Amino acid sequence: MQAAKKYVKNYIVMFLVTAAMIALLMFFAPATRSFTTLLSLLKQGIAPAILGWGVLFNIKAGNWDFGVGAEVLIAAIIGGNIAKMLGMGIAGVIVCCMVVGFAAGTVSGILYRLLRIPTIIISIAIMLIYESICGIVFGGKGVSLDLSYLVLSHFPGNVLMWIAGFLIAYILFFKTRIGYNIKAVGSNIKIAEDNGINVKRTKALALSIAGLFAGLYAAVNVGSSGAVRTVSAMGTMGTCFNAMMCVFIGLSIVGGGNIFIAIYFGAVVMQMIQMALMVFGIPTQYSQVVVAIFVIAFMLFSTNAPEIRENIRRKRHGGSFPHLAQ
Amino acid sequence: MEALLKVENISKEFGATKALSDVSMTVYPGEVRGLIGENGSGKSTLSNIIAGIHKMSDGKMMFLGAEYRPESVLDSRKKGISLLAQETGTIAGMTVYENMFLGEETAGGKSRFVNARRLKKATKEILAENGLAHIQPEDNVERYSFEDRKMIEVARAVWHDPQILIIDETTTALSHHGRQKIYEIIRQMKKNQKSVIFISHDLDEIMNVCDSVTVLRDGNYIDTLPHDRMNKDTIRSLMIGREFDGRYYRPDWVCTHGEQVVLKAEHIVYRNILKDVSLELHEGEILGIGGLTDSGMHELCKILFGAIRPDKGRVTYMDNTEITSPQTAMKKRIAYIPKDRDTESLFIFADIKDNIVASSYDQIKKQGFIFPKSEHELAEKTAASLQVKMRDVRQYVGELSGGNKQKVAICKWLANESQLFLMDCPTRGIDVGVKANIYLLMQELKKQGKAIIMVSEEMTELIGMSDRILILKDGECSGEFLRQDHPSEQEVIQKML
Numbered sequence: 001m002q003a004a005k006k007y008v009k010n011y012i013v014m015f016l017v018t019a020a021m022i023a024l025l026m027f028f029a030p031a032t033r034s035f036t037t038l039l040s041l042l043k044q045g046i047a048p049a050i051l052g053w054g055v056l057f058n059i060k061a062g063n064w065d066f067g068v069g070a071e072v073l074i075a076a077i078i079g080g081n082i083a084k085m086l087g088m089g090i091a092g093v094i095v096c097c098m099v100v101g102f103a104a105g106t107v108s109g110i111l112y113r114l115l116r117i118p119t120i121i122i123s124i125a126i127m128l129i130y131e132s133i134c135g136i137v138f139g140g141k142g143v144s145l146d147l148s149y150l151v152l153s154h155f156p157g158n159v160l161m162w163i164a165g166f167l168i169a170y171i172l173f174f175k176t177r178i179g180y181n182i183k184a185v186g187s188n189i190k191i192a193e194d195n196g197i198n199v200k201r202t203k204a205l206a207l208s209i210a211g212l213f214a215g216l217y218a219a220v221n222v223g224s225s226g227a228v229r230t231v232s233a234m235g236t237m238g239t240c241f242n243a244m245m246c247v248f249i250g251l252s253i254v255g256g257g258n259i260f261i262a263i264y265f266g267a268v269v270m271q272m273i274q275m276a277l278m279v280f281g282i283p284t285q286y287s288q289v290v291v292a293i294f295v296i297a298f299m300l301f302s303t304n305a306p307e308i309r310e311n312i313r314r315k316r317h318g319g320s321f322p323h324l325a326q
Numbered sequence: 327m328e329a330l331l332k333v334e335n336i337s338k339e340f341g342a343t344k345a346l347s348d349v350s351m352t353v354y355p356g357e358v359r360g361l362i363g364e365n366g367s368g369k370s371t372l373s374n375i376i377a378g379i380h381k382m383s384d385g386k387m388m389f390l391g392a393e394y395r396p397e398s399v400l401d402s403r404k405k406g407i408s409l410l411a412q413e414t415g416t417i418a419g420m421t422v423y424e425n426m427f428l429g430e431e432t433a434g435g436k437s438r439f440v441n442a443r444r445l446k447k448a449t450k451e452i453l454a455e456n457g458l459a460h461i462q463p464e465d466n467v468e469r470y471s472f473e474d475r476k477m478i479e480v481a482r483a484v485w486h487d488p489q490i491l492i493i494d495e496t497t498t499a500l501s502h503h504g505r506q507k508i509y510e511i512i513r514q515m516k517k518n519q520k521s522v523i524f525i526s527h528d529l530d531e532i533m534n535v536c537d538s539v540t541v542l543r544d545g546n547y548i549d550t551l552p553h554d555r556m557n558k559d560t561i562r563s564l565m566i567g568r569e570f571d572g573r574y575y576r577p578d579w580v581c582t583h584g585e586q587v588v589l590k591a592e593h594i595v596y597r598n599i600l601k602d603v604s605l606e607l608h609e610g611e612i613l614g615i616g617g618l619t620d621s622g623m624h625e626l627c628k629i630l631f632g633a634i635r636p637d638k639g640r641v642t643y644m645d646n647t648e649i650t651s652p653q654t655a656m657k658k659r660i661a662y663i664p665k666d667r668d669t670e671s672l673f674i675f676a677d678i679k680d681n682i683v684a685s686s687y688d689q690i691k692k693q694g695f696i697f698p699k700s701e702h703e704l705a706e707k708t709a710a711s712l713q714v715k716m717r718d719v720r721q722y723v724g725e726l727s728g729g730n731k732q733k734v735a736i737c738k739w740l741a742n743e744s745q746l747f748l749m750d751c752p753t754r755g756i757d758v759g760v761k762a763n764i765y766l767l768m769q770e771l772k773k774q775g776k777a778i779i780m781v782s783e784e785m786t787e788l789i790g791m792s793d794r795i796l797i798l799k800d801g802e803c804s805g806e807f808l809r810q811d812h813p814s815e816q817e818v819i820q821k822m823l
């Protein structure tokens with residue numbers, strides 16, 4: 001009973017926020033009032049959540065990594081093509097994508113350690129390099145797989161991928177020392193270092209882990225759509241930002257619950273926003289703006305939550321509000 | 327007797343700064359060794375080298391008869407040397423149990439995976455053993471006071487059951503209660519033939535706690551005095567390299583201040599920490615506020631600066647402006663020197679100049695522009711007035727010794743010509759020489775008609791400097807002493823307990 005109560009308390013925020021957002025959508029757009037829509041939102045949240053889980057490691061470690069989008073691309077194209085050439089089936093695609101993604105992340109980690117340049121710069125360079133490599137390898141045609149590979153867009157493939165990703169993320173973050181070291185380094189680099197944590201190594205490992213999830217996301221992508229085309233001129237930035245936004249929303253609704261589940265809900269909310277833009281026929285030029293506004297709104301709420309609570313507490317005590325009256 | 331730790335000819339350079347040159351020291355089992363010296367003399371550098379935070383540039387260490395080269399704090403802890411660092415050592419944003427097992431989350435367990443439940447349980451036990459049962463392992467450490475956070479570090483240091491415990495300047499930041507706990511730990515260590523290296527600027531404390539004392543000056547080893555040769559005057563002159571002239575606190579014993587009330591707090595209520603506290607501060611007055619750490623005095627100081635808003639009551643400046651935020655306070659030229667300098671008042675990753683001039687741009691702007699030259703001049707002038715020991719004003723504040731950081735925290739407010747000073751433990755971690763300087767500075771400010779509130783845990787300082795002392799106990803004013811009545815320490819402490 002006690003445990004159940006705690007559970008409810010921890011997850012109520014993210015659940016209610018997500019439910020409220022979806023209810024809002026369904027209220028204003030009658031066309032979306034169906035179980036199918038709901039199901040498809042939940043389904044479409046899976047892939048971006050997986051990438052978001054990887055991005056979380058970077059954010060917690062204090063890394064700015066704009067390279068994950070390009071890592072997705074290179075993992076999909078190289079990993080996908082290799083698996084296809086060797087005829088390894090979908091399992092091969094998943095493994096190859098993850099290996100390539102992990103390697104791609106590790107390269108940026110190694111560069112970071114060798115060059116001692118901030119991750120934000122390394123990651124932009126990495127992004128450009130990976131995008132160009134993708135334009136060259138396999139004739140610059142990207143990757144395309146035949147129908148037999150397309151099993152990751154629906155049940156049970158998608159759910160299995162979700163579970164696999166969640167387990168990896170959960171274990172790395174909560175069950176191994178690396179997760180704790182990442183949190184320590186991201187929260188206070190000096191104290192972490194003074195306590196014997198290898199800061200450079202930890203930050204580099206976070207980059208590798210993000211690469212691993214980029215690979216997983218790449219696998220889900222090729223295993224759903226069958227094709228990934230090359231992108232250039234920082235075109236992969238969009239993928240990266242989308243994942244970051246899922247994380248930001250996740251962080252703002254996490255409450256006392258599990259952050260990886262919160263990020264998944266964040267991804268669902270993101271999908272919902274995009275769907276709303278579609279049904280209301282808002283041109284794509286504006287959709288980025290709307291998404292940005294939503295993210296800011298979430299952040300605003302979460303960063304000010306303690307203050308809002310403090311004000312409520314003070315009101316109960318009958319204190320004055322001079323700064324609100326102004 | 328067999329030595330426990332032997333430090334031989336250690337040197338340490340930080341770039342161009344020579345922090346230690348050729349220092350040797352031997353510590354024996356059951357010995358409590360004091361380590362003393364002015365700010366920047368190398369005490370923390372030496373203890374950090376012994377504890378594995380820094381690597382020595384040159385020299386050798388022997389521990390338990392074998393060569394000793396710690397790789398990190400974790401390594402030295404494992405080998406039997408624990409450090410209580412001078413600066414905050416817990417990470418805000420992480421839980422108590424995560425901090426307790428920082429860097430050794432899997433230690434003591436059988437598996438290579440972290441078992442959070444086991445860590446929480448262990449943390450609970452460790453806390454309970456150290457009389458800290460009120461701290462919850464799952465809570466963010468941020469929720470706890472400076473003192474509680476320090477005590478979490480103490481618990482972390484002792485549960486490893488070290489052969490040598492190094493205590494760097496921890497006690498001056500603690501309340502009476504916290505100090506007693508540390509003295510008790512020291513007694514236990516001694517009884518079990520273990521050793522303590524104890525750093526403090528409080529000579530009385532050194533005399534009481536230590537069996538012997540090693541003096542450092544400018545990174546050089548000066549001397550080690552056995553207990554029978556320890557006396558305050560000798561130690562002082564060894565530290566500063568000349569006779570100490572003994573002038574310290576205010577020489578007069580009268581209340582001298584103007585009539586004008588410059589700051590007024592009326593019926594302040596805050597959570598259950600402060601229950602209806604009122605006070606008036608006059609121009610040219612030094613108002614001391616004393617009490618135990620949890621008496622609410624630190625919070626009161628923050629409320630006076632507008633950094634926390636009280637639930638009830640108000641703080642007003644002499645022109646009737648209500649102080650509702652640090653911005654309003656600073657507009658009225660009110661300065662606040664917090665107790666926790668690292669997190670609340672200094673930009674550790676910025677240089678000394680930027681820290682000093684951070685709130686003084688109004689003073690140095692010419693036709694709306696800031697010129698680097700005037701920034702530089704202001705910073706140099708102010709830093710020189712408190713003798714900040716530094717390479718130049720371009721040095722990062724994070725590289726300074728603890729006491730010198732504190733000086734920079736004070737310089738910041740001298741630079742912007744503040745009129746009213748709220749000082750929370752202003753001389754924490756400052757050596758005797760500079761302490762005397764700060765006291766002189768306070769008298770100088772007083773002479774100029776500026777008002778000072780000094781919250782302090784040091785009785786002698788409160789009595790020595792204040793025109794008036796207010797004592798807080800459990801969030802209420804429990805006593806008031808006037809300077810002319812010449813209160814004794816005993817009388818003051820009685821009101822606190």
Ligand SMILES: Nc1ncnc2c1ncn2[C@@H]1O[C@H](COP(=O)(O)OP(=O)(O)OP(=O)(O)O)[C@@H](O)[C@H]1O
Pocket residue numbers: 340341343344345363364365366367368369370371372412495715716724725726727728729730755757
């Ligand atoms: N990381 C660093 N980089 C550069 N210089 C440093 C660093 N750490 C310490 N120093 C310098 O080494 C000298 C000795 O500093 P240390 O911290 O050992 O002094 P301390 O005796 O502990 O002083 P305090 O009483 O103020 O704590 C100082 O001049 C300081 O500026």
Ligand SMILES: [Mg+2]
Pocket residue numbers: 369370371412494495727728729
């Ligand atoms: Mg020091």
